Amino acid sequence: xxxxxxxxxxxxxxxxxxxxxxxxxxxxxxxxxxxxxxxxxxxxxxxxxxxxxxxxxxxxxxx
Amino acid sequence: xxxxxxxxxxxxxxxxxxxxxxxxxxxxxxxxxxxxxxxxxxxxxxxxxxxxxxxxxxxxxxxxxxxxxxxxxxxxxxxxxxxxxxxxxxxxxxxxxxxxxxxxxxxxxxxxxxxxxxxxxxxxxxxxxxxxxxxxxxxxxxxxxxxxxxxxxxxxxxxxxxxxxxxxxxxxxxxxxxxxxxxxxxxxxxxxxxxxxxxxxxxxxxxxxxxxxxxxxxxxxxxxxxxxxxxxxx
Numbered sequence: 001x002x003x004x005x006x007x008x009x010x011x012x013x014x015x016x017x018x019x020x021x022x023x024x025x026x027x028x029x030x031x032x033x034x035x036x037x038x039x040x041x042x043x044x045x046x047x048x049x050x051x052x053x054x055x056x057x058x059x060x061x062x063x
Numbered sequence: 064x065x066x067x068x069x070x071x072x073x074x075x076x077x078x079x080x081x082x083x084x085x086x087x088x089x090x091x092x093x094x095x096x097x098x099x100x101x102x103x104x105x106x107x108x109x110x111x112x113x114x115x116x117x118x119x120x121x122x123x124x125x126x127x128x129x130x131x132x133x134x135x136x137x138x139x140x141x142x143x144x145x146x147x148x149x150x151x152x153x154x155x156x157x158x159x160x161x162x163x164x165x166x167x168x169x170x171x172x173x174x175x176x177x178x179x180x181x182x183x184x185x186x187x188x189x190x191x192x193x194x195x196x197x198x199x200x201x202x203x204x205x206x207x208x209x210x211x212x213x214x215x216x217x218x219x220x221x222x223x224x225x226x227x228x229x230x231x232x233x234x235x236x237x238x239x240x241x242x243x244x245x246x247x248x249x250x251x252x253x254x255x256x257x258x259x260x261x262x263x264x265x266x267x268x269x270x271x272x273x274x275x276x277x278x279x280x281x282x283x284x285x286x287x288x289x290x291x292x293x294x295x296x297x
Contacts, residue, residue: 043169050115050118
């Protein structure tokens, strides 16, 4: 279990390097971390997906 | 108070001679406002068959995980959640369920905003949802202050200036761990629980807000009541 955790930590650490200062975007007096910006972008994507993707009913067929 | 062992014919209605009692009046008012089939309906209006209507219950589901993991954290304490493998895992579950909670809540809020969900006497539903959002931000904030690590120290020393600038520092001291922990695990969860409970009851009372009518109809954009349960499709 420890080995799996160590491998996962190594792999994830190479993909997303959290060592060092965070990355920020600045727009006037607004300062936003890239991580938060990614989350906001995901929320926008999921919001439009929720509106556009048809909802399957238990009885079959779309809405 | 009537001391009678006789079982009434209709347990919900009670005995006629007890109708003047406060419990009987409260029960009657509650059943009249929210009868069981309205409180826990089997079917929803046809327009609810859209993914955008799912994010309310997703938010509540995430809140349930937040509360459950928070209860586990409170049992074992900071040493456990910082040092043990299982503690770190539950601590992470607590954090990520909060992330999911806010993620779903914001999408729910956007959806309801663009539906103008305050239509049709649903103003109180909208307001309780909005207040829940604000109180939840405070709950999350005090959670970050209760981590017992350098991150919480950094956040508290940054936040104290903001809190002091509005004159609230004397009664809400963000560098006081004990006070912030009590706000986080007692006061604010109780507030969120009451608000969410009231919000859900209002949704049941007023119904889920219907979409805007097409513009070619006379009632286009106007508030309209939710169709009765008998009018809905499965």
